[in-house]
Amino acid sequence: MSNNSANSNNLVIAQKAVKQLRLEASVRRIKVSQAAADLKTFCLQNAHKDPLLMGVPSSDNPFRPPKSCSLF
């Protein structure tokens, strides 16, 4: 590859990098305090529906075969 085409290749790469950075710089950012509040709220509001957090009663545990008693 001649020096000139290597240079123009590098320039194209640099131009793409700048274009990408411009895009990322233009993102609208909210304050972390607001983001954190929303994450907290989501966790707390969904906690009661989270079996791994709440525990799974043996009777409802599909991975645990139910123990049955037979009365004769």
Add this chain to the structure above:
Amino acid sequence: MGEMDQMKKEAEGLKSQIEAARKAAADTTLADAASGVAPAPRVQLKTRKTLKGHLAKIYAMHWATDCRLMVSASQDGKLIIWDAFSGNKINAVPLKSSWVMTCAYAPSGNLVASGGLDNMCTVYNLKTPVVKTVKELDAHTGYLSCARFLSDTEILTASGDTTCALWDIETGKQKTVFLNHVGDCMCLALSPDMNMFISGACDSLAKLWDIRDGTCKQTFQGHTSDINAISFFPSGNAVVTGSDDCTCKMYDLRSDQEVISYQDAQLNSGVTSLALSVSGRLIFAGYDDFNCNIWDSLKGEKVGVLSGHDNRVSCTGVPQDGMCVCTGSWDSFLKIWN
């Protein structure tokens, strides 16, 4: 050469601008904001099932949307479809190449996919009398590290060739190639609304992509080594990453930055895999040290550990209904915990 210097200067300027904007938004940390939240209960999960059948290291697993079936991939050259409720094997799919690194279950339950050092993503139909290969998706020039179905007709892949791609399964062609990482892509995760996906790579960056227009929307830095695992927080507003730098991090998409890091001075093994519980409160992270640590996502504290494997935990997954967590290991076993 003037233009090159100009580009460099503009790039540096933009990077400083982004850093300043992030700092301006950083009025607190997640841990501080969550200081008033009651700590998560000490989580003590038991192994309910040990799935035995693979003859070599397990590299990947993925739950079906019915929360009962799951697929695992091992370098014994097989995909096994398991009924996790009974522990029975439903299917064993022989792979053309045993160097498998990923597997995926389609949301419909009709298809599964695998891929690895063969650089291809192979899609199989589980519903034909004998499992049949539907398509071999061949265009990546590097290993396939991760695949996820959007539907029976579209699949996303991440590759060691530094690109991710969206494929049309019927034509076998790439519809969109996602170019921006400068290191091997190691993992990807779909957003809950399926419009975006996030990728993690060996360049230590996580990138958010718009699936339809193919552009990288945001880049998240902070890790100091390869990102091996990535997942969306269930609200879709944050992502969690796991890295060879032994930490996991949460990045909030709307404040465009890291909001908490999950680390411990005593932990010096890389993170291989991670999965979140349905409320997002618990993070199950698999490590090279044979354990899976459980983190309180809001407070950044370790609240439990899943010990039981005799080798590296290579994959973890929580089904959609959140009823358990599955860990897969190089010890050739999968364990179901709750």
